[in-house]
Amino acid sequence: MSAATTALAGLHGHARPDHRRKGAAMAEIATPAVTAETDDDTLIARFANGDQSAARILTERHIGRVLALATRMLRDTTEAEDVAQETMLRAWRNAEKWETGKAKFSTWLHKVALNLCYDRLRKRKSSSLDEVAEPTDDRASVQQNMEADERLALLKDAMESLPERQRAAIQMRHFEERGNDETAEILGVTVEAVESLLSRGRRALRDKLAGQRALLLEE
Amino acid sequence: MSANEMMILEDFEERALAYGGDIDNWPVEDRAAARALLAESQAAQTALAEANALDDMLDLWEGPEPSHDLLSRVLADAATVSGEMQVTAQAAAPASKPARIGWRERLFGGGPVFRPGLALAACLALGFAMGANFEEGALVPIADTAGAEIGMIDFAFAMEDDADLLLGPEALL
Structure with missing residues (x-):
């Protein structure tokens, strides 16, 4: 294994099974390392092939906006962080199925985040209906x-x-x-x-x- | 809508309300006509100033910085999912077939083909030598037979040693 590949393996910080290691190492040699300039589609494909550095760049690129969206929608930091985490988790889980060019990754991500916010807002409404006798929401004042x-x-x-x-x-x-x-x-x-x-x-x-x-x- | 078509004030106000005080953020087809109206209409300028004020109010709410804990959780999830994907890929891959053992391996075991041949040749040579000594032994007096037998045994051991050196001890097994 070359020094460059070893360095990449260290950067990824994730051990892969031996039967895939050889092919993966070849792919690493053939394709350049991901950078902050690498586009989302390439990053998600690289993550699907086990490249953890791609996940790091995607997270750094999108988590701020997703968190801001959730915070402004939910007005609750803890819930907003949970939504942001769940949104990114769905991105990782769908990485293998991601079709390049079919949709914009950022749009898809915000759609997921927004739907998660809607779900939580609906739950809030239904739980507040269950608690009709409770005093009004203190945040309103x-x-x-x-x-x-x-x-x-x-x-x-x-x-x-x-x-x-x-x-x-x-x-x-x-x-x-x-x-x-x-x-x-x-x-x-x-x-x-x-x-x-x-x-x-x-x-x-x-x-x-x-x-x-x-x-x-x-x- | 082109710059030559004057936008009516009502449309201007509606756009300002929807898209804010920066005309560059309005739909492209409305921008030129909106700027033309803005240059002439005091009411349009007031509407744009109102929209700008609302923009400024909205800008008070800055998005939070993602915490280190959140980033750690997200990257931990990524590592977990990546591991799961590899396990799934491993399970889906066809199991490697056991290597087929050919007739040569079954008969002679592993290693180069010439080894059993050399061992056979060494055995034949030993047999010929022993046969020749036996015939010669029949013509010599009995007292010399023991010496001839010792010679044959020495020869056999010497052959075995040579084979050992050349092929390793398993060649004669």
């Missing part, structure tokens, strides 16, 4: 909110009050700067519906925050 930053708490409350799909549309268009086509694909709606969701969502936010504008935008 800014005064009772434990957020250190009151301005941020105002914004979060306003966002949380939006219907899920409006919130998701704002997340995709404003925070992630995705185009209408990709946003429509992630949300599973038409492009026209995306524009409608954005208009309604942002109008609702504007109205909710109208009285707080001075506070929100103070330096």
Whole structure:
């Protein structure tokens, strides 16, 4: 085994069975090491062939946005981290079946994350229905909110009050700067519906925050 | 919509509300007409300023940095799944067939084909030598027979030693 292959094996940090080792080593020699510039399709294919460094690059590239999406949708750090972990786990599990060029990996990943968020929001709703006698959600009140930053708490409350799909549309268009086509694909709606969701969502936010504008935008 | 077609204020406000205060983020086909209206209309400028203000408010909510613990969990999952995939691939691969043993191996065991041939030749040579000595022994007096037998035994041992050196001890087995 060459020094380069040995170094790669060390980088991967994962022992492979001997019967595949020889072929895999040849593949490593024939294909260059993955880098931060390697595209997602290549990385997912390399991961499917046992390359752990590909998993590391994919994680570093996407986990931040997935976590941000889940955090803004769920407004719960622990739950958002669980969603991010589950999303990436699904990516690993589907790596062998991934068809290059069929879909954009990032779009697929956000679609999975968004659906996981919807699932959790639905569970929250059903559990809150079971607990009708409970007092109202303390997060609804800014005064009772434990957020250190009151301005941020105002914004979060306003966002949380939006219907899920409006919130998701704002997340995709404003925070992630995705185009209408990709946003429509992630949300599973038409492009026209995306524009409608954005208009309604942002109008609702504007109205909710109208009285707080001075506070929100103070330096 | 082209720049020559003036966008009506209502459409402008709707786009600003949906896509925010940066016209570069609006649908490509609307941008030129929107800029044309913006240059002329005070109401359009107000709508864009409102949209910008909402953008600024939204920007207060920055995404969290992924924790080290989360990254570790995700990479641990990747290693686990990778291991599972390899186990599955190993189980799916056809089992290697046991090597077939040919008639030569069955008859003579492993190793080069000339070995049993050499051993056979050595045995034949020993047989001829013993036969020749036996006939000569019949013509000599009885007193010399013992010396001839010792000579034959010496010869046989010498042959065996030579074969041992050449082929190893198993060649004569």
